[in-house]
Amino acid sequence: MPEEAKRRSAYEVAKAQFLEAAKHLNLPEDIQEFLLTPKRELIVHFPVIMDDGRLRMFTGYRVHHSTVKGPTKGGIRYHPSVNLDEIRALAMWMTWKCALMDLPYGGAKGGVAVDPSSLSEGELKRLTRRYAAEISILLGPERDIPAPDVGTNPRIMGWIMDTYSIHKGYSVPAVVTGKPISIGGSKGRIDATGLGVMYTTRETLHRKGIHLHEVTVAVQGFGNVGSIAAMAMHREGAKIVAVSDVHGGVYNPNGLDPFDLKRHVDQAGTVATYPLGDPITNRELLTMDVDVLVPAALEGVIDEELAPEVKARFIAEGANGPLTVEADKILLDKGVTIIPDILCNAGGVVVSYFEWVQDLQSFFWTEDEIRRQLKRIMLTNFDAVWDQALVKNVDLRTAAYTLAISRVAEALEARGVYP
Ligand code: NAD
Numbered sequence: 001m002p003e004e005a006k007r008r009s010a011y012e013v014a015k016a017q018f019l020e021a022a023k024h025l026n027l028p029e030d031i032q033e034f035l036l037t038p039k040r041e042l043i044v045h046f047p048v049i050m051d052d053g054r055l056r057m058f059t060g061y062r063v064h065h066s067t068v069k070g071p072t073k074g075g076i077r078y079h080p081s082v083n084l085d086e087i088r089a090l091a092m093w094m095t096w097k098c099a100l101m102d103l104p105y106g107g108a109k110g111g112v113a114v115d116p117s118s119l120s121e122g123e124l125k126r127l128t129r130r131y132a133a134e135i136s137i138l139l140g141p142e143r144d145i146p147a148p149d150v151g152t153n154p155r156i157m158g159w160i161m162d163t164y165s166i167h168k169g170y171s172v173p174a175v176v177t178g179k180p181i182s183i184g185g186s187k188g189r190i191d192a193t194g195l196g197v198m199y200t201t202r203e204t205l206h207r208k209g210i211h212l213h214e215v216t217v218a219v220q221g222f223g224n225v226g227s228i229a230a231m232a233m234h235r236e237g238a239k240i241v242a243v244s245d246v247h248g249g250v251y252n253p254n255g256l257d258p259f260d261l262k263r264h265v266d267q268a269g270t271v272a273t274y275p276l277g278d279p280i281t282n283r284e285l286l287t288m289d290v291d292v293l294v295p296a297a298l299e300g301v302i303d304e305e306l307a308p309e310v311k312a313r314f315i316a317e318g319a320n321g322p323l324t325v326e327a328d329k330i331l332l333d334k335g336v337t338i339i340p341d342i343l344c345n346a347g348g349v350v351v352s353y354f355e356w357v358q359d360l361q362s363f364f365w366t367e368d369e370i371r372r373q374l375k376r377i378m379l380t381n382f383d384a385v386w387d388q389a390l391v392k393n394v395d396l397r398t399a400a401y402t403l404a405i406s407r408v409a410e411a412l413e414a415r416g417v418y419p
Contacts, residue, residue, distance in 0.1 A: 008324060010089035010299045016325045018092070021401030024392055027409060034417075035408060038088050039064045039106075044134040048127045051120050058127060062110035062135040064144060065091035069411045071142055072108035073098055073349060075149030075178075076156075079298075082111035086299070090149075093320050094349070096404035097342040101381055103353045108144050110135060116151045128156050132163040139164055141174035141360065147352045148178040150223070150298065154190070158183055174359035177352035186355035188370035189348075193318070194228020195371075196347020199378050200339050201229075201292060201316040202236060204396075207386065208337070213237025216290040218312070220244050220282060221297030222261070222271045225318045225345060229294055230258035238292070242285045246297070248272035249280040251288070287311060295322035296345075302327045310336070317341035332395050340397035342404060343385055350377050 008016070015036060022032050042062045047055045061084055064072045074094040077087075087109045095107030112131055116124055138144050148157055157179045165171045173184030181187065202212050217238050219230045222245045230240050239255040247270040250256065256277055264274050272279060286293065286302060287309040295301050296318030302310060304326035315331065316339045317323070323331065323338070331338060351374055358364050365373075381403075389399035 009085040010321050011085040011092075013300070013321055013325050014089040014092045017397065017401060018096075018405065020325075021398050021405055024394060024398060024402050025406055025409070027405070031409060031412065034412065035066070035405065036092075038091060039067055040138070041084065041088070042135060042138060043084065044131070046130050046134050048123060048130055050123055058112055058114055058131070060110065060112040060131045060134060061087040062108065062138050062144070063087045063091040064106065064108045064138065066095040066106040066408060068408050068415065069095075069099060069106050070104040071106065071140075072144045073103070073105040073147070073177075073352065074108035074110070075147045076152050076160075077109070077111035077149040078114050078116040078151030078156075079111065080113060080115045082113040087111050089299070090320055093342060095408060096401060097346050097349055099404040099407040100342050100385070100400055101346050101350050101353075101377055102407070103349065105145075105349075105353070108146075109149070110146060111149070114151075124156070125159055128159045129163045132160040133167065136164055136167060139175055141172060141356065145174065145352075145356055146176050147348070148224070153224075154178055154180045154185060157185075174356050177355040178348075179355075184355070184359045186351055186358055186370060187365070187367040188374065189351045189355055190224065191228050191232075192351035192374060193225045193345050193348035194230075195232050195374065196350070196378050197225065197229040197294060197296070197316055197318045197344055198232035198236065199347070199375060200344045200382055201233065201294075201314065203379065203382050203386075204314060204316075204337060204339050205292075210291075211237070215239070215292050215314075216241045217292045217294060218242040218285050218288045218290045219294040219296055219318075220249075220285055220301065220322075221295070221319060222265055223296070225348075226294065226296035227258060227262050227265070229296060229316075229318050231262070233292075233294075234258050241290060242277075242280060242288055243271050244280065244282045244285045244297075245271050249282060249285045250274045250277040251280045251284070252277035292316060294318050298322070300324055302331075304330060307331050308334075310334075313337065315339065317344045320345065328397065338395065338397060340400045343382065343396070343400045346381075347374055347378060350374050 090109035293312035299321035
């Protein structure tokens with residue numbers, strides 16, 4: 001059997017994580033099945049006129065995993081490997097992440113199987129507008145609110161907001177978050193996920209009597225999450241010794257300046273050519289002898305083959321689902337502390353929630369207010385997860401899942417089953 005086929009899909013990982021956590025809850029099997037099953041799944045095949053005048057077909061998805069706690073929330077991914085199973089997994093993770101942060105949302109995710117870097121600006125715009133129109137039957141500020149994810153950005157969110165608004169006949173800023181500030185985006189949104197990664201890492205280290213300024217860090221992925229997390233940790237005194245992206249990585253035992261690295265990436269398009277360090281591969285980065293490893297690229301990057309070689313004592317999951325179930329077990333057995341994605345990278349959805357609230361009220365908060373509320377929500381729920389781990393004598397992922405799942409189950413109990 002080919003390697004790829006043997007590997008569990010992200011959806012199988014998400015289901016396995018749910019079932020592991022469910023063992024620690026008294027949930028009847030029928031309720032477990034309800035909570036595991038995506039509520040609705042839309043697949044769209046749609047045409048885009050390319051710059052050469054030819055028509056090309058694309059496939060997109062939008063999955064609502066759960067609407068129990070409110071309208072659905074979740075990003076839109078543009079990546080060649082996007083498929084239904086991946087989107088299902090990401091939608092389910094959003095349900096637990098929103099519940100863990102106590103936000104009034106269910107989980108969703110969407111995506112298009114495309115390499116956005118292969119498209120011209122005009123092609124990207126036409127693809128986005130057509131995809132937004134195709135999935136608009138599911139969207140709405142009170143129904144489903146997308147946000148950026150891998151391969152998408154505020155500009156793309158602006159086009160989605162505009163497309164939806166044109167079809168409605170009036171402006172609907174609250175239909176999407178992560179937009180440019182000029183059309184109802186929130187201050188602090190771009191930094192939110194990376195800052196949250198820093199807060200949860202700093203807090204975890206503190207509980208073990210360690211300070212961020214005492215540790216070395218390796219970051220995989222230097223996009224929105226990885227770059228901001230690296231900068232936030234660097235500002236707190238951590239030594240960022242290695243960073244990588246899809247083209248490769250760079251290592252400097254004396255520490256890299258992520259702000260300078262960002263300037264380089266803005267010009268060169270990759271960290272791999274940064275001159276103030278030695279080139280390394282992604283594999284070398286993931287198995288590097290550092291205190292903290294921050295996988296902030298894609299899911300499944302650490303599997304059972306790589307896990308035994310991982311030397312970091314702490315893993316902060318900036319990405320969604322970066323560890324396979326098998327890798328998770330191997331690393332826990334080795335005594336590694338893993339800050340789970342639904343806690344670690346939840347800062348983005350928290351500030352997305354603030355953006356939605358501000359849009360609905362047409363009243364905008366200051367950046368200080370946003371930072372203060374983000375920190376409060378992240379630390380409150382960090383404490384809840386830490387306490388749950390102690391009470392149930394489980395790892396942080398199981399603690400986060402049990403908390404999140406029980407919050408959704410409680411909401412389901414309160415709503416009942418129709419009819
Ligand atoms: P991004 O597109 O801004 O950056 C992704 C980075 O990963 C880039 O540096 C890219 O080069 C790198 N990358 C891609 N494929 C790679 C590979 N095979 N090997 C090594 N590096 C690779 O995306 P992002 O928004 O930073 O998201 C990264 C992860 O964080 C994803 O798992 C996403 O779901 C998750 N996440 C993002 C947010 C957010 O607010 N953006 C919130 C929560 C979780």
